[in-house]
Amino acid sequence: MPKFENPVIKELIEKYRRLWALNHAMSLMGWDEETxxxxxxxxxxxxATAELRALYQELLLSDQFVSLVERAKAQENLNDYERGVVRVVDRELRIARKVPPSLTYEMAKTSSEAFMAWSEAKRRSDFSAFKPYLQKLIDLNKQMAEKLGYEEVPYDALLDLYEEGLRTRDVKAVFDVLGPGLRGLLDKVVSDGYYTVPSPLEEAKYQEEAMxxxxxxxxxxxxxxxxxxxxDVSPHPFTTNMGVNDVRITTRYEGFDFKRSLFSVVHEFGHATYELQVDPELAMTPIGSGVSLGVHEGQSRFWENVIGRSRAFASLIKPVLDQELGLTKGISEDDLYRYFATVRPSLIRTEADEVTYNLHILLRFELEQLMINGEVKVDELPEMWNDESEKLIGVRPKNDAEGILQDVHWAHGTIGYFPTYTLGNIVASMMYFAFSSRVGDIYSYVTRGDFDTVKSFLRDLVHKYGATYAPKELLRRQLGEEYNAQRLLDYLSSKYLKH
Amino acid sequence: MPKFENPVIKELIEKYRRLWALNHAMSLMGWDEETxxxxxxxxxxxxATAELRALYQELLLSDQFVSLVERAKAQENLNDYERGVVRVVDRELRIARKVPPSLTYEMAKTSSEAFMAWSEAKRRSDFSAFKPYLQKLIDLNKQMAEKLGYEEVPYDALLDLYEEGLRTRDVKAVFDVLGPGLRGLLDKVVSDGYYTVPSPLEEAKYQEEAMxxxxxxxxxxxxxxxxxxxxDVSPHPFTTNMGVNDVRITTRYEGFDFKRSLFSVVHEFGHATYELQVDPELAMTPIGSGVSLGVHEGQSRFWENVIGRSRAFASLIKPVLDQELGLTKGISEDDLYRYFATVRPSLIRTEADEVTYNLHILLRFELEQLMINGEVKVDELPEMWNDESEKLIGVRPKNDAEGILQDVHWAHGTIGYFPTYTLGNIVASMMYFAFSSRVGDIYSYVTRGDFDTVKSFLRDLVHKYGATYAPKELLRRQLGEEYNAQRLLDYLSSKYLKH
Structure with a gap:
């Protein structure tokens, strides 16, 4: 049965194809720029990018397109896919109409200046050079929240921008469970010591060609x-999708600690697999790609952490590592696994392990709320960061570069994005338990290299729907619950409290 | 002094930037598709490409843009650059308005089907499978010519499409000189025998990495x-320019007869150098890139033939070849030069040498005129091709694959393009003589590897103007004459009648 039958929806999809084509071009331009x-x-x-972006906005907000969307919204008896199309386009249009072009322009301009100031400030580890820009970006984000509107607190409006339907209280509920849970788990893992032993592989150098x-x-x-x-190769690993049959990932080669390059690949592979498994019938439509950052991160973390950082995966790929890199020849499978799954409180989020990672996000979530909902002097942020880091993770940055200046997000004007990383980790653990109860022990599949079964499960569970359902609805329908933080604690406990 | 001062022209350039951006995106998409x-x-x-192309047409033909162009045309006291902007945009608009969308659509659709039929027909060496498509494409090109309009013969309209201002009588005048001249030269070169000796390097295999x-x-x-x-690497070498600071070339690696890969690089380097040396002030404007196919081919042939296939260049790069490939170690510089500059009547245009190349074009020019101006049964074309090949080049195809089916151009619906290749060879020889008389013996510069002097000469002679002047005007201004075929004969005689 065809997914799209309503003639107005079909017309909408056809007209939307031009916007899709512009996105396709801009995706390629973005990919090319990094590669x-x-x-x-x-x-x-x-x-060229600025011109195409402006053109996109004009087409989106054109009377012709807007009235077509209005007609589509008035249709009755739509099926799930058709409703999905209306939901996604209407949401995009709503956001575009609420944010005045002057604010978008101001945000883009300030971010671009802020990014340069941040790069320099980070290099010199001096927050004061970045401070005025961060203040301005906070103000602009507050204005953005007011324009977008919200029911409870302004930060909600920003969260919703990155994860459709996400509210501050959802994230609070998540961290009410994760905060104490992860702290307790971390203490146990550290005192046990099995997973905290440093591996010689962390320092071992590799040849790029071999890697x-x-x-x-x-x-x-x-x-x-x-x-x-x-x-391909780029300074910061990422995934781009140009369509359901053209998805590209990147990694980097730093020349040491090879798991960083390896797990970038496995992580981006997870993102790519989501896009590659969207139902081809949805290609080039508004719902033809992953639904949200959080659900997307669920896919990448599932492959990177649940599958990649497992004993079964370490065994599976050890022959490849032995053959191509050589570094692992004298290392036992067990030690290789511990190298993959090391747990150790550290300062830098992007290098954090599965257990401490979400504590880094909790820190940022607390600060972001203060920035947007509360009153905070930007001056005080570095000290607050360091205090929180010590309290939550147990380590205190010695300077701004390894503290508040470590991430690029705020310099890009992006506030409200970080929580999607934790949502991803939660979704990954929910999918892990779903696989266990509906299919079987996932590690028996990993051991056999039977990834077809895993992929096919993920396709039917999440991927094939693309953006048909809003994130929370998708999770309720397919996994029986929304972002359930306890699942993440259970998964981590089952993994790190035994060996 | 700024190049653009007239406010209407400045407005036109600013509005044009959106069209430029779409071209930028489509260029990248085309490059990516091949690489x-x-x-x-x-x-x-x-x-995506079809959508962006349609969008481009809509923006070009929008009332707003058209009336801006009309205002620009009415301006007085414009400088050369401003006049160039008006000329180029007006020409593009004129062509777009004359050709109805239905004809463009029909042409695209038929070409796409014809290309597939041609591929298969060429594989099976059976013209009959391609025949109905060629007939249809000829009819469509005739319609195109009628829509575009012409003063003397319909073929003029098609020539003008590929080389602004070119007429059938120009090409006839060129071949009236080249036809007999090249035949006579070829006979002498063949009977002399120095340049016709086969080289063992033609068969020698190479490693792709080394090449x-x-x-x-x-x-x-x-x-x-x-x-x-x-x-980069692509099945058919080409040059793409995304802007004055982003120009990309490709070559291919067939694994034998290394000069094919090498001279593709040098040829495309010539195209790229033209684009890279356009005055940066013209970037993103309608005149910010090479003016025509013929002038462009002049640049590529200058580097490929005048410089690349010279004794001086052979000497210059022999150490590199000896070191990296090894194949040339036992070969004298003289024999290496003869390998580069071999002359030998052959069947395939793309593999032809400098002397016979334009005879291949003459053959196509004669057939194209018959197709468009005259009455010819498509059935008769293969036999006509073979007869002409025998008469002009002295070799007769044994089948359609090495005869009428060898080139892709007609299958793409492109009729009137081939003559620009010969114009390129003529322009290259004109530039060679200009360098000789204004700077000195070019080969003394090649011997020293002083390509900065050569490039700087070409920049001031042709490149920096971009499309400021129409092709014929550019040649008259900068070289004192239009397409002067005698120059090509003189250059070839001076090269191939001595050793």
Whole structure:
């Protein structure tokens, strides 16, 4: 049965294709900028991107398109897919109409200046150079929240921007469980000591060419479809999708501690697999891609953490590592697994392990709420950061570079994004338990390299729907509950309290 | 002094930037399709491209843009650059308005079907499978010519599409000189025998990795600016420019007869150098890129033939070849030069040497005129092709694959394009003589690897103007004459009648 039958919806999808095409082009331009573009091409690329973005907004807000969306909203007896199309387009339009172009412009301009100030401030580890920009970006984000509107607190409006339907109270409820739970778990793991032993592999240097072969062979084991996807190199790993048959991931090669390159690949593979498994019938429609950052991060974390940082995966890929890198030859499977699954309180979020990671997010969530809902002097933020870090994670930054300046997000003007990382970790654990109860022990599949079964399960559970259902609705329908933080604690406890 | 001062022209340039941005995106999409795109991405890419192309047409033909162009045309006292902007935009608009969308659509659809039929027909060497498509494409091109309008013969309208201002009588005048001149030259070169000796290098196999290093090192010798340009691999070599600071070339690696890969690089380097040397002030404007196919081919042929296939260039790069490939170690510089500059009547245009190349074009020019101006039964074309080949080049195709089916152009619906290749060869020889008389013996510069002097000469002669002047006007202003075929004969005679 065709997914789209209502003639108004069909017309909407057809008209939307032009917006899709612009997104397609901008995705490619973004990918190219990080991978192959000659360095001096950056200025012309910036102009081209700004022009296409403005054109996109004009087409979206054109009378013709707006009235078509209004007609679509008035349709009755729509099926789930058709309702999904209306929901997604209406949401995009609503946001675009509420935020005045002057604010968007101001935000883009300030972010661009702020990013440069932040880069320099981080290099010199001096928050004061970034301070005025952060103040301005906080003000702009507050204005944004007012324009977007909210029911309870302004921060809600920003959360919703990154995760449809997410409210501050949802995130609070999550961290009410995770905060104490993770603190307790961390204490036990640290005092046990099994997972905290440093591995010599952390310092071991590798040849880029050899590591490239490792990553390619791991992707072959994972059955990454090379005719629909590709792996490239970029300073910061990411996934781009140009369509259901063209999804691209990147990794980086730092030359040491090879798991960083490896797990970037496995993480982005998880993002890519979501996009690659969206029902092809939804291609080029408003619902033809992953529904939200949180659900997306659930997919990447599932592959990176649940599958990748497991004993079964370590055993599976050890022959590849032994053959191509050589570094692991004298290392037992058990020690390789502990290298993958090390737990150790540390300062930098992007290098954090599964147990401490969400404490880094809790820290940012608390500060972001103060920035947007409360009254906080920007001056006080670095000290608050350091205090919170000590309290939550047990380590205190010695300077701003490893403290408040470590992440790029705020410099990009992005406030309200961080919580989606924790949602992702929760979703990944929910999917882990769903697999266990509906299919069986996932590690028996990993051991056999039977990733087809895993992928097919994920496709039917989440991927194939694309953005048909809003995130919370998708989770309720397919997993029986929304963001259930206890699942994450259970998964982590079952993993790190035994060995 | 700023190049653009008239306020209406400045407004036009600003509005045009959106069209430029769409072209930028489509260029990148085209480049990506030939280089890195996963194979199954092709369908979504085709849809995205079609949407952006349609959007481009709508913006170009919008009342707002058209009336701005009309206002620009009414301006007085414009400088050369401003007049160039008006000329280029008005020409594009005129063509877009004359050709009805239905005809454009029909042409695109038929070409796409014809291309598939041609591929299969060529594989089976059976013209009959392609025949009905060629007939239809000829009819469509005739319709196109009628819509575009012409003064003398319909074929003029098509020539003008590919080379602004070119008429059938121009091309006839060129071949009236080249036809007999090249035939006579070829006979002498063949009977002399020096340049016709086959080289063992034609059959010699190479390792792709080694050849990649050769190409990179040759580009370094040529001072290819790696921060503004790049070399990639594609089935058919080409150049794309995304802007004055982002120009990309490709080559291919067939594994034998290494000069094919090498001279593709040098040829495309010539195209790229034109774009890279356009005055940066013209960036993102309608005149910010090369003016025409013929002038462009002049640049590529200058580097490929005048510079690349010279004794001086052979000597210059021999150490690189010896070191990286090894194949040339036992070969004298003289024999290497003869391998580069071999002359031998052959069947395939793309593999033809400097002397016979334009005879291949003459053959196509004669057939195209018959197709468009005259009455010809499509049935008769293969036999006509073979007869002409025998008469002009002295070799007769044994089948359609090496005869009428060899080129893709007609299958793409492109009739009137081939003559620009010969114009390119003529322009290259004109530039060669200009360098000789104004600077000195070019080969003394090549011998020293002083390509900065050569590039700087070409920049001031042609490149920096972009599309400021129409092709014929540019040639008259900068070289004192239009397409002067005698120059090509003189250049070839001076090269191939001595040794």
């Amino acid at each position: 192959y573009m000659p360095s001096k091409g950056v200025e012309e690329r910036a102009v 490239r072969r490792v990553n390619q062979r791991v992707l072959e084991l994972l059955k990454f479809p090379q005719d629909r996807a590709r792996l | 890195y795109m996963p194979s199954k991405g092709v369908e979504e890419r085709a849809v 990649r290093r050769v190409n990179q090192r040759v580009l370094e010798l040529l001072k290819f600016p790696q921060d503004r340009a790049r070399l």
